[in-house]
Amino acid sequence: MKIEICANSFESAKNAHRAGADSIELCTELSVGGLTPSHGLIEKVISELTIETHVLIRPRSGNFTYSKDEFDVMLRDISFCRKLGCAGIVSGFLTTKNEIDFERTKQLIDAAEVMDFTFHRAFDWTQNPTAEFHKLKDLKVKRLLSSGQKSTAIEGISLLKELQDISKETVEIMPGGGINAANAVQFKKANFQSIHFSATVKEQTFVEKPKVSMHSDSLFEEGIIATSNKNLIQVIKALLA
Numbered sequence: 001m002k003i004e005i006c007a008n009s010f011e012s013a014k015n016a017h018r019a020g021a022d023s024i025e026l027c028t029e030l031s032v033g034g035l036t037p038s039h040g041l042i043e044k045v046i047s048e049l050t051i052e053t054h055v056l057i058r059p060r061s062g063n064f065t066y067s068k069d070e071f072d073v074m075l076r077d078i079s080f081c082r083k084l085g086c087a088g089i090v091s092g093f094l095t096t097k098n099e100i101d102f103e104r105t106k107q108l109i110d111a112a113e114v115m116d117f118t119f120h121r122a123f124d125w126t127q128n129p130t131a132e133f134h135k136l137k138d139l140k141v142k143r144l145l146s147s148g149q150k151s152t153a154i155e156g157i158s159l160l161k162e163l164q165d166i167s168k169e170t171v172e173i174m175p176g177g178g179i180n181a182a183n184a185v186q187f188k189k190a191n192f193q194s195i196h197f198s199a200t201v202k203e204q205t206f207v208e209k210p211k212v213s214m215h216s217d218s219l220f221e222e223g224i225i226a227t228s229n230k231n232l233i234q235v236i237k238a239l240l241a
Contacts, residue, residue, distance in 0.1 A: 002194035012228035019233035023052035032061035057091035064094040064122035088116030116142040143172035152178030199232035
């Protein structure tokens, strides 16, 4: 079984590489579900590491319905990734009714060209997952990253299994969301080909909190850096061996 690490920094990507992960989804800002990383970070990972790298193309947090200008940014980021030789991109586009925007998603796939295309967890907002999944089959996406429309993939495993049956191996179903050492093996037993997790540990960088907070949202704790932990990845990798 393959494991993909949601890597939010060069350190996370390097730890995933050293731990023997099969691939990474490179992004930033895990607290909002992930955003597109900087070009500098993408280039550093591609030039210095050999791990298979899929880049998240999501220009902002909030919903998954983007403006014309935001869509242009997405296409530019995809072009940059393609020129660098990234293995794939992870993206998606919904309508205002939270249905998969077929035409916009097709444009993203076409822009990716030879790179793998993974449709991300925007899928978990759709109202009719079975019907929407058939759109992804028609679009011939490489894989779907999903938590089965639940907060965690283990809670949504029934829908993930259903989608896997519908797929008939045309679209790979990659469970992601809350996967850890306590539940990873259940996905292997359910015959999924791969899983997606971050193996995150938190490190407080401040001796004491600063006088002026740089966060506007009181729910965020100041100064937390989240990185993928090599030992946690290796523990889960050993469980799946």
